[in-house]
């Protein structure tokens with residue numbers, strides 16, 4: 424028996440990295456999957472890459488109207504929702520002297536505001552036993568320089584998980600987070616992070632990780648499957664670190 428047979432899952436930010444790998448994993452476990460992204464070109468490219476019952480929807484993660492449309496289209500196409508993986512996010516690296524209001528707002532609008540209002544839009548369409556999963560980061564418990572905007576957004580999400588777990592508990596709906604450590608995805612080459620900073624992180628991170636390497640999107644997808652399925656039926660309000668030990672030892 425597949426672990427997500429007949430379940431409907433939404434994965435935001437599924438055109439790349441962990442979101443894409445998780446969407447593939449969910450499809451292989453029998454779920455009907457809605458994949459979102461902000462680039463129509465990247466979504467179109469997935470048509471031939473994926474197999475199974477899926478729907479590709481362009482949705483800007485920071486737009487509340489797009490989130491409402493995403494939920495409406497999902498419900499129209501597949502009916503109610505069982506898994507909501509709020510994965511879309513951006514990374515920025517500016518020390519406090521270089522941080523602007525625009526950068527701060529962009530990070531928090533995409534990483535925090537968007538996921539919160541997507542949950543609100545989905546509220547009445549979540550099945551009993553549904554699983555909501557946020558993608559946070561272990562930086563929410565570390566003090567890495569240059570991450571004021573990013574780390575604070577992920578710390579906010581950690582708090583949101585606790586609050587929503589309390590609100591959704593009586594409905595039998597679980598709310599959890601995955602906190603990745605350094606995972607080898609395209610994110611580091613995006614969002615105006617200077618190449619020299621990327622090179623620096625690439626050379627320093629492995630030494631800071633007990634397992635001595637970057638993680639893979641597949642290792643996140645495996646955890647996202649665990650949290651989506653009934654294997655984690657008594658886990659809520661939790662954040663599971665998938666970090667090779669980086670923030671644990």
Ligand SMILES: NC(=O)c1ccc[n+]([C@@H]2O[C@H](COP(=O)([O-])OP(=O)(O)OC[C@H]3O[C@@H](n4cnc5c(N)ncnc54)[C@H](OP(=O)(O)O)[C@@H]3O)[C@@H](O)[C@H]2O)c1
Pocket residue numbers: 435436437438439440441442459460461462465482483484485510511512513514533558559560561602603604605606607608609610611613
């Ligand atoms: N990689 C790491 O080391 C790491 C560590 C801890 C936490 N995380 C978190 O893990 C999540 C996934 O990151 P990843 O590493 O897999 O990065 P990724 O490969 O860049 O994937 C991010 C996905 O989110 C989408 N996205 C970004 N901004 C969006 C927006 N405004 N509207 C809609 N979609 C948007 C991206 O689309 P585009 O490709 O079009 O931008 C992409 O599909 C993020 O929340 C990130 O903060 C990553």
